Amino acid sequence: MSARERIAGGTASFIDERTGAAKWMKKTLTKVFPDHWSFMLGEIVMYSFVILLLSGTFLTFWFDPSMREVEYEGSYEPLNGIKMSAAYASALHISFDIRGGLLMRQIHHWAALIFMAAMVVHMMRVFFTGAFRKPRELNWIIGVALLTLGIVEGFLGYSLPDDLLSGTGIRIAEAIIQAIPVVGSYLSYFIFGGAFPGEMFIQRIYAVHILLIPGIMLALITAHLMLVWYQKHTQYPGPGRTEKNVVGYPLMPVYMAKAGGFFFIVFGVTAFLGAVAQINPIWIYGPYNPGQIGAGSQPDWYMGWLDGLVRAAPPIETHAFGITISWNILIPGLIIPGIIFTLMAFYPFIEQWMTGDKREHHVLDRPRNNPNRTAIGAMSLTFTLVSLINGGNDLLATHFDLAINQIMWFSRIGLIALPPLAFVITKRICLSLQRADREKVLHGRETGRLVMLPHGEFIEVHEPLSPEKAYVLTAHEQLPALEIGEADANGVANPQGLKGKLRARISKASQEQISKPTSKEMLELEDGHH
Amino acid sequence: MGKAVNRFFGFISRYRRHRFAGPLMLLGGLLFAGVGYTVAQAATEEVQVVLSSDKASLISEGKEIFARGCSSCHGLNAEGAGAAPSLIGVGAASVDFQVATGRMPMADMSQQAARKEPVYDERETAALAAYVASLAPGPAAITNEELFWERDGNTAEGGELFRTNCAMCHNLAGQGGALTQGKYAPTVMGVEPRHIYEAMVTGPQAMPVFANSVLTHEEKLSVIKWIKFVETEPSLGGAALGRVGPVTEGAVAFILGLGILIGIAVWLTTKAR
Known part of the structure; x- marks a missing residue:
């Protein structure tokens, strides 16, 4: 035994004799994870979160969360003497007078944008592949909670430097709070400790931003990962992959190396962006002053779609019993986001209700094999994208020589008309892809080679698929639509009544599929009956 | 002849160290300077006389250019017609801003006149300005001495004034912004200080007039100084991404940040061949 092995062995047994960790470690380190790039999206989110914690801690060393009025005297000359x-003064101090401060600020902000972007794309992967199905509904809900918290956390962080751009965002948040009927104005006074802007909100959102929300998020991320661990990772369909196994590589050494290395890559890319690309140049925007405002004020992208909804809203208000209700803020600012997030959180159960499929699933769907779900996803994304575009309507207007009014009307109509259109188109595309898969399985891959037969006929040579490939294209099951008759065999009317009828209709629509090749068809082909 | 020259140089070489030679030279020099100055001043006066007679010809030249290039919209006597406003009383500052930035003559009758390569050169612009100024008094063109913004302006104060008065249309970083129905506030980057000043004085198109009671002369110069500072300020912290804020930042985070990371994830999970 070499000296190194002796030391390693000695350390290992020292720990094992005192903690009994060896057995647990052995089981843990050999745990298998499937390999696919889309399974690493969640890792990007997690690593960005770690980067946010580290860079954020650095920023707290010098950030002064206070609305005390000071006169700036620092390195940035064009603000000297400004109250x-x-x-804000400490954010400028971090940017210009702390070594590496600006870099850290930029890394923190870029990491936040990538954190939210990766979270959304991760969620899209989970949605479109059906990874949220039983037993993972709870983890999906945790994910929706994390998304919501991430949006709030990002917005608060964007507001902390107290510059003119972010102060404008806080002002809009205040307007949305005030739009809550009856209690809105009280709530606003409660949150801001008086009339806007007051002298409190920076201290308050600072505590929430660095302590409360990160704490909750950390706890939820832990729960999220523990559930992934306990329920095991899902996998894409393939030969040898079943609902009862996981095919992949063990944690040690493959994933330790891959995931560990990937952390540094994420850190590297974020630091690279922080080094070469300016983000949130607060010194140009100036300090917040409720009397000032800038054209083209925008929130960060994950709030942009909310801003776009508010911008699209027509000016509707009602006055009754001495109370004003601003529908133009209330509907786009609270009601629509509320509906969207509720539907999103409960989608796993909604789908179970539509399909009647309450079984466990560990093998993922290819998006085309569930046209209804894919179409719903495309519909939601279209809605969000149109509102996101409207959020940048002023910039689109100036940079593409358009009229802001035209963009607003496009968005108003588009928000209602385009999502259903996206639903229909996506569903048709999915069914066409299913048809193409069926063709491929039955007649093989088109090789593009044309052959002239002796009697002069031209045919294209089709190459049969490999068994592995054919398996992937045919492994999914196609559920029949729910059968909810109006009356049972004895003529007793269905107690579900109208609800049952509706469910039967929805189920029929959602189960629309191109039937995959049956084994009989396959056998006939193999026998040469073309 | 050669004898006379020889005697002259002999005279100089003999008396050049004479004790009166120095004072004499000084006297000669002073005499030369004095006479030269008087002659030159007389010549300048002559030039000014020429200029004032030139002013009349400038106005008539301006009138000619106006009749050719502007009257089809603004009317033969600048009285205005239809969409084109009357120019009587708009002053030289307004003409200089509109013509020297290429906004007038307009390229097309769209929502607003866009900045472009000027059609008229400096002299023609001055002639047009002189003609329009001769119709009725209005804001005069600013002289270079008055426009000494490097000396008379204050950057920090200018930034504060810009954020209060200008940023709601021109954007916090002066990048311009959208107004209603396709109108827009143009970017203030790369605009001649003279034209910024004239715009504040005359309020072209949708812009309000910032009279001296709103922004004093010095305050206007401070605004110009801040704009010029932002324009020449190096982009601190990396590429400025168009200085339009979170929209391009979000696009970069998605395309560059997440794009690279997904690319690497694909590479990491590719099976070794």
Whole structure:
């Protein structure tokens, strides 16, 4: 035994004799994970979160969360002598007078944008492949909670430097709070400790931003990962992959190396962006002053779709019993997001209701094999994208020589008309892809080689698929639509009544499929009956 | 002849170290300077006389250019017609801003006149300005001495004034912004200080007039100084991404940030061949 082995062995047994960890470690380190690039999206989110914690801690060393008025005297000359909050002054101090401060600020902000972007794309992967199905509904809900918290956390962080751009965002948030009927104005006074902007909100959102929300998020991320661990990872369909196994590589050494290395890659890319691309140049925007405003003020992208909804809203208000209800803020600012997030959180159960499929699933769907779900996803994304575009309507207007009014009307109509259109088109595309898969399985891959037969006929040579490939294209099951008759065999009317009828209709629509080749068809082909 | 020259140089070489030679030279020099100055001043006066007679010809030249290039919309006597406003009383500053930035003559009758290569050169612009100024008094063109913004402006104060008065249309970083129905506030980057000043004084198109009671002369110069500072300020912290804020930042985070990371994830999970 070499000296190194002796030391390693000695350390291992020292720990094992005191903690009994060896057995647990052995089981843990050999746990198998499937390999696919889309399974690493969640890792990007997690690593960005770690980067946010580290860079954020650095920023807290010098950030002064106070709205005390100070006169700036620092390295940035064009603001010298200007009165501002201590928070803004300390953010300038971090940017210009702390070694590496600006880089850290930029890394923190880029990491936040990538964190949210990766979270959304991860969620899209989970949605479109059906990874949220039983037993993973709870983990899906945790994910929706994390998305919501991420949006709030990002918005608060964007507001902390107390610059003119972010102050505008806080002002809009205040307007949305005030739009809540009856209690809105009280709530606003409660949150801001008086009339806007007051002297409190920076201290308050600072505590929430660095302590409360990150704490909750950390707990939820832990729960999220523990559930992934316990329920095991899903996998794409393939030969040898069943609902009862996981095909992949063991954690040690393959995933330790891949995931560990990937962390540094994420850190590297974020640091690279922080080094070469300016983000949120607060010194140009100036300190927040409720009397000032800038054209083209925008929130960060994950809030942009909400801003776009508010921008698209027509000016409707009602006055009754001494109370004003601003529908133009209330509907786009609270009601629509509320509906969207509720539907999103409960989607796993909604789908179970539509299909009647309450079984466990560990093998993922190819999106085309569930046209209804894929179409719903495309529909939701279209809605969000149109509102996101409207959120940048002023910039689109100036940069593409358009009229802001035209963009607004496009968005108003598009928000209602385009999502259903996207639903129909996506569903048709999915069914066409299913048809193409069926063709491929039955008649093989088109090789593009044309052959002239002796009697002069031209044919294209089709190459039969490999068994593995054919398996992937045919492994999915096609559920029949729910059968909810109006009356049973004895003529007793269905107690579900109208609800049952509706469910039967929805189920029929959602189960629309191109039937995959049956084994009989396959056998006939193999026998040469073309 | 050669004898006379020889005697002259002999005279100089003999008396050049004479004790009166120095004072004499000084006297000669002073005499030369004095006479030269007087002659030159007289010549300048002569030039000014020429200029004032030139002013009349400038106006008539301007009138000619106006009749050729502007009257089809603004009317033969600048009285305005239809969409084109009357130019009586708009002053030289307004003409200089509109013509020297290429906004007038307009390329097309769209929502607003866009900045472009000027059609008229400096002299023609001055002639047009002189003609329009001769119709009725209005804001005069600013002189270079008055426009000494490097000396008379204050950057920090200018930034504060810009954020209060200008940013709601021109954007916090002066990048311009959208107005209603396709109108827009143009970017203030790369605009001549003279034209910025004239725009504040005359309020072209949708812009309000910032009279001296709103922004004093010095305050206007401070605004110009801040704009010029932002324009020449190096982009701190990396590429500026168009200085339009979170929209391009979000696009970069998605395309560059997440794009690279997904690319690497694909590479990491490719099976070794």
